[in-house]
Amino acid sequence: MSTQTTTTPRAARTMEESISIVLRVGVTIAGAVILLGVILSFIPALDKGSGVDIDELLDTGGTTVDVTPRTILDGIADFDPIAIIQVGLLILLLTPIVRVAMTLWLFMRDSDTIFIGITAVVLVVLLLGFAGIV
Amino acid sequence: MSIELFTLLIFLAAIAAGMVGSLVGLGGGILIVPLLTIGFGIDIRLAIGASIISTIATSSGAAAAYVKDHLTNIRVAMVLELATTFGAVTGAVIAGYLDPKVLYFLFGGILLFSAVPMIKKLGEDIPKGVVNDAIADRLRLNSYYPDRNLGGDVAYNVTRVPAGFGMMYIAGITSGLLGIGSGALKVLAMDSIMRLPIKVSSATSNFMIGVTAAASSGIYFWQGDILPEIAAPVAIGVLAGATLGAKLLVRFRSATIRKVFFVVLVIVSVEMLLKGFGIG
Numbered sequence: 001m002s003t004q005t006t007t008t009p010r011a012a013r014t015m016e017e018s019i020s021i022v023l024r025v026g027v028t029i030a031g032a033v034i035l036l037g038v039i040l041s042f043i044p045a046l047d048k049g050s051g052v053d054i055d056e057l058l059d060t061g062g063t064t065v066d067v068t069p070r071t072i073l074d075g076i077a078d079f080d081p082i083a084i085i086q087v088g089l090l091i092l093l094l095t096p097i098v099r100v101a102m103t104l105w106l107f108m109r110d111s112d113t114i115f116i117g118i119t120a121v122v123l124v125v126l127l128l129g130f131a132g133i134v
Numbered sequence: 135m136s137i138e139l140f141t142l143l144i145f146l147a148a149i150a151a152g153m154v155g156s157l158v159g160l161g162g163g164i165l166i167v168p169l170l171t172i173g174f175g176i177d178i179r180l181a182i183g184a185s186i187i188s189t190i191a192t193s194s195g196a197a198a199a200y201v202k203d204h205l206t207n208i209r210v211a212m213v214l215e216l217a218t219t220f221g222a223v224t225g226a227v228i229a230g231y232l233d234p235k236v237l238y239f240l241f242g243g244i245l246l247f248s249a250v251p252m253i254k255k256l257g258e259d260i261p262k263g264v265v266n267d268a269i270a271d272r273l274r275l276n277s278y279y280p281d282r283n284l285g286g287d288v289a290y291n292v293t294r295v296p297a298g299f300g301m302m303y304i305a306g307i308t309s310g311l312l313g314i315g316s317g318a319l320k321v322l323a324m325d326s327i328m329r330l331p332i333k334v335s336s337a338t339s340n341f342m343i344g345v346t347a348a349a350s351s352g353i354y355f356w357q358g359d360i361l362p363e364i365a366a367p368v369a370i371g372v373l374a375g376a377t378l379g380a381k382l383l384v385r386f387r388s389a390t391i392r393k394v395f396f397v398v399l400v401i402v403s404v405e406m407l408l409k410g411f412g413i414g
Contacts, residue, residue: 027195129222
């Protein structure tokens with residue numbers, strides 16, 4: 001029965017603190033950008049009409065419109081609150097991915113070969129998924 | 135209903151979902167999907183899209199707190215994320231081919247299934263007599279965590295890693311398919327199969343949920359299934375709720391958490407099954 005940990009408490013703490021900071025910062029920025037978009041969407045002058053009405057929202061009949069980097073950039077150029085919310089949502093989606101990238105870097109620093117491999121594979125799957133390639 | 139009132143109601147519902155979700159180690163998505171479909175009558179595809187957002191928000195918000203409290207086992211999480219991310223991508227691809235009724239049915243079924251094993255061990259705080267298996271030894275997965283109720287650090291071992299890994303692949307598929315963190319299956323894999331203490335299972339599950347959801351989120355996002363009008367109040371509400379929930383977790387006893395977890399699972403699963411049968 002092995003109960004002792006081989007990672008020193010100090011190294012573990014450092015990794016935990018770094019990860020905690022990445023998550024906190026990512027979520028805070030994402031939340032702020034999304035909130036900004038929501039507040040702007042309540043300003044009538046900025047309503048581009050892209051905000052669907054409730055009935056339409058509740059019954060799409062299963063059809064949704066594709067989102068592309070182009071539509072988001074155009075929306076931002078247009079100061080469309082919806083595009084700003086989408087940027088915030090993307091930051092939120094990226095937060096766990098950045099966390100994994102950070103974890104990879106920390107394992108590399110510790111020369112932890114097996115975990116470098118494991119984390120690298122997870123990161124690749126995440127990036128492909130994020131790009132919507134798979 | 136005006137869009138302002140609609141946003142406010144979704145926001146308030148999301149706060150509640152985020153709080154309960156983080157308390158029991160679920161992504162919050164498990165509560166968001168029924169709330170949006172049954173409560174607001176929103177299309178299940180869009181509910182799943184918004185749920186992925188809530189799932190990532192809950193996980194990241196609460197995980198930031200748990201990780202610092204040393205409740206999360208990062209090495210166990212990393213190994214199992216290998217299984218969940220592959221599963222999530224598989225699930226998101228399959229989801230495009232399924233009838234919404236099937237999604238409801240799967241949602242309810244998976245929840246009910248994951249509730250059953252919880253009754254047997256309801257109330258056990260720390261698993262006893264667990265010995266590391268070969269993989270856990272090789273990967274140094276055993277660790278310790280501070281337990282306030284027991285006063286001091288509790289060392290624990292990790293067993294049956296391959297079985298837990300297999301369960302995690304299924305959890306990943308479910309996550310990609312239904313937009314939930316599959317926290318129920320993750321906790322089940324770590325608590326019942328790998329025999330980690332329930333608080334470590336909950337925190338590590340929460341930690342993994344964001345990464346699992348992120349693997350499939352891109353597919354939903356670019357398809358337009360993540361509608362900003364719904365996802366925005368859900369994200370902010372769930373973030374607020376999860377932060378609150380994480381602050382409360384360290385004060386509750388494990389047995390209390392398990393009981394809440396069990397009741398929530400049963401209620402939600404019955405509702406979703408009824409929807410799947412076309413009744414609800």
